[in-house]
Amino acid sequence: MNTIRPEIKICLRNLSKSFGNKIVLDNINLTIQKGESIAIIGGSGTGKSVLLKSIIGLVKPDSGSLRIDGKETSMLTHKERMLFNTRFGVLFQGGALFDSLTIWENIAFGLMQEKKLNKKNAKEKAIQIMSEVELDASVSNSYPSELSGGMQKRVALARAIATEPEILIFDEPTTGLDPVTSNVINDLIIKSVNVLGATAISVSHDIASVKKIADNVALLHEGHFVWQGPADKIEKSQNDYVRNFVNGVSNNQSLPSGRS
Amino acid sequence: MILLMRSLGHSLVNFFASIGKIGIFTLRAVFHSCNPPFYPNLILKQMIEIGFYSLPVVALTAIFSGMVIALQSSSGFSLGGEKAIANVVVWGITRELGPVLAGLMVAGRIGASIAAEIGTMRVSEQIDALETLSTNPFKFLIGPRVIAGVIMLPLLVIVADIIGIMGGFIIATFDLGFNPDSYIRNTWTSFEFIGFISGIVKAAVFGFIITIMGAYHGYYAKGGSQGVGQATTNAVVSASILLLLFNFILTAIFFAQ
Ligand SMILES: Nc1ncnc2c1ncn2[C@@H]1O[C@H](COP(=O)(O)OP(=O)(O)OP(=O)(O)O)[C@@H](O)[C@H]1O
Ligand SMILES: [Mg+2]
Numbered sequence: 001m002n003t004i005r006p007e008i009k010i011c012l013r014n015l016s017k018s019f020g021n022k023i024v025l026d027n028i029n030l031t032i033q034k035g036e037s038i039a040i041i042g043g044s045g046t047g048k049s050v051l052l053k054s055i056i057g058l059v060k061p062d063s064g065s066l067r068i069d070g071k072e073t074s075m076l077t078h079k080e081r082m083l084f085n086t087r088f089g090v091l092f093q094g095g096a097l098f099d100s101l102t103i104w105e106n107i108a109f110g111l112m113q114e115k116k117l118n119k120k121n122a123k124e125k126a127i128q129i130m131s132e133v134e135l136d137a138s139v140s141n142s143y144p145s146e147l148s149g150g151m152q153k154r155v156a157l158a159r160a161i162a163t164e165p166e167i168l169i170f171d172e173p174t175t176g177l178d179p180v181t182s183n184v185i186n187d188l189i190i191k192s193v194n195v196l197g198a199t200a201i202s203v204s205h206d207i208a209s210v211k212k213i214a215d216n217v218a219l220l221h222e223g224h225f226v227w228q229g230p231a232d233k234i235e236k237s238q239n240d241y242v243r244n245f246v247n248g249v250s251n252n253q254s255l256p257s258g259r260s
Numbered sequence: 261m262i263l264l265m266r267s268l269g270h271s272l273v274n275f276f277a278s279i280g281k282i283g284i285f286t287l288r289a290v291f292h293s294c295n296p297p298f299y300p301n302l303i304l305k306q307m308i309e310i311g312f313y314s315l316p317v318v319a320l321t322a323i324f325s326g327m328v329i330a331l332q333s334s335s336g337f338s339l340g341g342e343k344a345i346a347n348v349v350v351w352g353i354t355r356e357l358g359p360v361l362a363g364l365m366v367a368g369r370i371g372a373s374i375a376a377e378i379g380t381m382r383v384s385e386q387i388d389a390l391e392t393l394s395t396n397p398f399k400f401l402i403g404p405r406v407i408a409g410v411i412m413l414p415l416l417v418i419v420a421d422i423i424g425i426m427g428g429f430i431i432a433t434f435d436l437g438f439n440p441d442s443y444i445r446n447t448w449t450s451f452e453f454i455g456f457i458s459g460i461v462k463a464a465v466f467g468f469i470i471t472i473m474g475a476y477h478g479y480y481a482k483g484g485s486q487g488v489g490q491a492t493t494n495a496v497v498s499a500s501i502l503l504l505l506f507n508f509i510l511t512a513i514f515f516a517q
Binding site (some may be wrong): 056058085086088089093094097109113 | 380381386389391396
């Protein structure tokens with residue numbers, strides 16, 4: 001049944017996180033609807049990865065509320081959290097491929113662990129997903145260290161979408177890729193969101209890619225979201241931070257590191 | 261003075277904090293090693309890694325120790341002669357040198373590699389990735405290593421015992437000119453069950469200590485390759501010290517009068 005009122009998938013309220021005396025997230029608020037694709041942008045070191053890791057449960061927030069499907073995640077036990085994690089597909093910023101496993105074993109990992117597919121079926125499915133991310137089946141028995149950076153990124157993407165999760169998390173999926181591969185990845189993200197009906201949260205520095213893959217954009221700066229809005233409005237925004245970020249101008253008045 | 265006391269108190273607090281952390285880590289490792297899901301092929305792989313590939317180093321240390329005991333005791337007590345030497349070799353190898361030397365060798369080899377592997381997985385976010393794929397790193401990474409360590413170390417020590425005693429035999433017959441038949445007979449009569457068993461129990465405990473220390477330091481590694489290097493060193497040093505400490509405690513328990 002289609003409901004008229006959109007369902008809230010992820011809801012952050014006054015979420016804060018510091019490391020030592022360094023405040024990374026400062027009372028963050030964010031609401032993500034089911035089926036929405038949101039992009040988080042912001043300068044390097046502003047805490048985008050920390051935010052994603054808080055949502056996945058790898059980083060424990062100091063305070064505030066984080067609800068997924070209406071459930072307060074800080075109340076979950078470790079075991080419940082593990083079960084909860086079947087809802088996520090994550091592409092880590094550094095790839096985080098298992099270097100002791102082959103490419104197909106990496107991609108099929110979730111299929112075998114979570115969906116309990118047997119080896120043969122899992123391998124078939126893995127090879128099918130490899131073709132979707134335009135990876136040649138001949139590398140399926142190679143190890144991650146034998147692949148180029150761009151190929152590793154595609155394997156990481158394949159692993160993230162393999163189990164067809166409800167929530168897709170992409171930490172800089174296209175950084176360091178050539179424009180053609182970037183486009184392939186962008187299209188795949190769009191397809192995953194549309195076909196699977198998944199909710200997607202992507203971190204990206206690439207405005208062109210953000211406009212393609214995301215419905216909404218949130219700009220993180222000094223622990224706050226200084227701007228949130230639809231992706232197609234981003235270039236027309238009058239907000240100083242947004243204008244400077246989009247045009248690559250440094251915010252001298254507010255950036256502490258005065259690199260000129 | 262106050263400053264000195266304060267920093268002393270500080271390091272004391274840190275010391276007990278890390279004891280607690282290791283304690284909790286150990287309990288979690290044991291709990292998850294004993295509860296399903298198990299990963300039989302991962303356990304098998306680790307058994308081969310820890311047991312089979314450690315055979316050369318353990319065999320070499322064992323044969324030289326057996327030889328050296330025979331040599332030393334022949335120059336040490338010339339009175340007892342043949343019987344005393346067979347006796348010292350058997351006792352020395354099965355009770356102490358077999359388990360301790362095999363343990364120290366494996367601590368260097370396996371403790372280091374476990375810390376490096378798990379540490380690399382930690383700093384490259386592979387452990388995070390495991391958790392997002394609903395796989396518990398304690399069951400998937402740590403359990404198989406601990407189980408394999410506890411099973412394989414005793415087997416390695418049995419091999420070390422046999423080869424060590426053979427080392428003693430080689431020196432006794434070829435160098436000291438003893439009669440091989442009577443030396444073997446003396447070896448048999450010197451063999452005592454409790455000494456052998458104490459060595460095997462020690463080995464199982466050492467296997468546990470080595471794998472836990474490797475896993476612990478790897479699991480909490482941070483800060484890139486330098487952090488992994490640090491974790492590796494800490495794993496080997498702490499495993500070796502704990503191993504010697506527990507060797508003393510177990511000896512005291514087994515042979516308390
Ligand atoms: N485990 C940690 N311990 C201490 N500090 C951390 C930790 N993780 C992140 N930080 C700090 O938090 C800040 C934000 O880091 P984060 O990785 O989220 O940045 P980012 O926005 O993803 O940057 P980039 O675009 O470069 O990936 C950084 O200053 C970093 O030093
Ligand atoms: Mg980041």
